Each structure stands twice: as structure tokens, then as C-alpha cells.
Amino acid sequence: MLIEDGFPGQRLRVLPARRVRQALTQPGIAHLVVTDAGYFPTAQAHGKERPAGTPQCVVLVCVLGAGRVRVDGAVHEVKRGQVVVLPPNVPHAYEADQADPWTLWWVHVLGRDLEEFLRQSGMTAAQPVRHLRDVYRPVSLIEEIVGAMEHGDTDASLLAASGAAWHLMAQLCAEQVAGATALPVVDAARDYIVAHPAEPMTVAQLAAMARMSPSHFAAQFRKRVGVSPLRFQTQVRMGRASELLLTTANSVEAIARAVGYDDPFYFSRVFRSVHDVAPTVYRERARD
Structure with missing residues (x-):
């Protein structure tokens, strides 16, 4: 039986739906709104299935362990040092490996800049998994997002989370650009x-x-x-x-x-x- 959360040492923040709707109308924040973010260490039996997808883009960074994702019926293995990007409204499911469960940093984002970021990153439903040349920077940015959201859903907190999310998506795009130099x-x-x-x-x-x-x-x-x-x-x-x-x-x-x-x-x-x-x-x- 798969579980969605409740792992020892986890961090988890979910923005109320009403606040999400407000954020999507606010200057600055509306470019990329973080609706959910968290950290799941050694997430034994972790998993989620969304037959109709979700309105947000889901980004999972696997720092340790392993797991797998299923997108549009195709299964993709996920290993440490890899990122998973699941586009909005695409049916998907994911789960941690039973023998070596993953440790994840993750975010859900939506907003007016999301479509362009997904296009530039080259990460699609057909190719949702990629090796990261620099896993530390995305992890630090997601931790920055979680930390901002832990201070509440004030405009300042959401703006800080939005800025870090924008930087995160830009980092994923930079890795795709030919000749881009990783740190x-x-x-x-x-x-x-x-x-x-x-x-x-x-x-x-x-x-x-x-x-x-x-x-x-x-x-x-x-x-x-x-x-x-x-x-x-x-x-x-x-x-x-x-x-x-x-x-x-x-x-x-x-x-x-x-x-x-x-x-x-x-x-x-x-x-x-x-x-x-x-x-x-x-x-x-x-x-x-």
C-alpha cells in the first residue's frame, strides 16, 4: 500500500486553494506560483497516482535512493541525481523503490511563465526524467522555497517562493542549453x-x-x-x-x-x- 506523506523528518507545505487563486492575480508572484513543496527523506512506500494529472507542474529531485514514474502509460526509472518534471494535466503515477526508497525534494508550480519554461527545458511527458549535472543547486532552491512557505502565506513569503521557483526552472532550462556550463x-x-x-x-x-x-x-x-x-x-x-x-x-x-x-x-x-x-x-x- 502506497502512502502520500507522513515520513519521519519530512517537511511539507500546501498553499490553500483560495490563496492560490489570489496569488495568480498578484504582480510578481503570478509568474510562477508554488502551490505545494516539501522534503521526504527515505520515503518508504511513498507513492501517488493521478489518473487525470494535476493542474500544476510537478518537479521531483531524487537525491538518494530510487523510484519510478509512469507517464501516459510509459514507465521511467528514477535514480539519485535525477530530476522528474511532470507537465500539467498529464496522467501520471510515481512510487519509491521498495528496497532503496528515494529521498525527494519536490515542488508543484503553475503560472504564466510555466509553459515557456517547460518548452525551453525540453522536458516533456515523453521524456520526464533527466540527470542533473549539479543536483546541489536545485535542492538548495527547493529548500529555499520550503523555508519561505514555512513562514506562512504572506505576500512576502509567496514572492520569495516564486523567485526561488523561477530560479529553479531557469536552472533546469540552463542544463538543456547546448554548451551551457554547469557549476x-x-x-x-x-x-x-x-x-x-x-x-x-x-x-x-x-x-x-x-x-x-x-x-x-x-x-x-x-x-x-x-x-x-x-x-x-x-x-x-x-x-x-x-x-x-x-x-x-x-x-x-x-x-x-x-x-x-x-x-x-x-x-x-x-x-x-x-x-x-x-x-x-x-x-x-x-x-x-
Whole structure:
């Protein structure tokens, strides 16, 4: 039995139908209106069937795991590092792989610019799945959309979501343009680590998103950045932790969680290895 949502750690926002109708008349927002957006991690038994399609365009970015989509009766396999674009009003269904369920970032959009974006991207009902040369940027943009919608359905929130959606669709079009140059994948991975210090990303997961082997990804990352991916992640986390220690009154336990450590004692050991003192001492010295 397939389920639509309810996965541990998920994020999900749906714009009320009345607000969608209003947004479609508002300057700026009307170009691309995000009606639904979310994040489904390790979505076991996830799936959806729409025999008549949906008025919105559905964009699914698979960052881990696998699944499949059926569009107009044709089945397409979906793997990590791929994007699925389902045009409006086209019958479709999709589901996560049973053995290796996908992790998805996704949005539903509609608006006056949508048709042109779909035409320029070259993604059609016959070819709804494509490999992404840079999976990090679309994921960051969808996360930006979800974050904006989590602040409510104010004009400001919807405008921010619309802008990120416009950028997302433009990114998909850019990948289609002959001779378009994608961002270097290592630079994108580095930026992703900086933007998500609390996310428990392993080298294998980062490499999978980049569609590279872990060893090749690690070697390219070290060559480009100067340190290993995990060392860089630790540097980013400890830099953020020191900032929080100096600028907030948050407990060490709260700061540990904010930078990706469930165990505050382990966090303290790592912090000491980088800054030579315990987090509490670091904070106290700054106040002297």
C-alpha cells in the first residue's frame, strides 16, 4: 500500500486553494506560483497516482535512493541525481523503490511563465526524467522555497517562493542549453556543506548526489578545497559553533544539535580538538 506523506523528518507545505487563486492575480508572484513543496527523506512506500494529472507542474529531485514514474502509460526509472518534471494535466503515477526508497525534494508550480519554461527545458511527458549535472543547486532552491512557505502565506513569503521557483526552472532550462556550463560539482558540494552544517551528510552521500564514486569525489574535493570533505564539514561546523557560543546564550547541547551533533559530549571533544579549549571555556574567555 502506497502512502502520500507522513515520513519521519519530512517537511511539507500546501498553499490553500483560495490563496492560490489570489496569488495568480498578484504582480510578481503570478509568474510562477508554488502551490505545494516539501522534503521526504527515505520515503518508504511513498507513492501517488493521478489518473487525470494535476493542474500544476510537478518537479521531483531524487537525491538518494530510487523510484519510478509512469507517464501516459510509459514507465521511467528514477535514480539519485535525477530530476522528474511532470507537465500539467498529464496522467501520471510515481512510487519509491521498495528496497532503496528515494529521498525527494519536490515542488508543484503553475503560472504564466510555466509553459515557456517547460518548452525551453525540453522536458516533456515523453521524456520526464533527466540527470542533473549539479543536483546541489536545485535542492538548495527547493529548500529555499520550503523555508519561505514555512513562514506562512504572506505576500512576502509567496514572492520569495516564486523567485526561488523561477530560479529553479531557469536552472533546469540552463542544463538543456547546448554548451551551457554547469557549476563545478565540487564547488557546489562545498557550498552545500556550508549551507547545511546540521545535515548528517557522509562522503558516500555527497558523492552519490554528484554522481561520482566516493574515492573520486573525495580526491577531487581535496584537490579543489585543500582538505577532505569530512574535515571541511568539521571546520564549517566548528566555525558555526564558535559563532553561536559568542553571539547567543544557547546551551552547549542546543548548539551541538544546531551544527549536527546529537551527542554534546562528542561535540565538545571535537570542538576542543579544533579550538584547543572546551566550548564553555571558549565562551567564558570571550566574555573576559
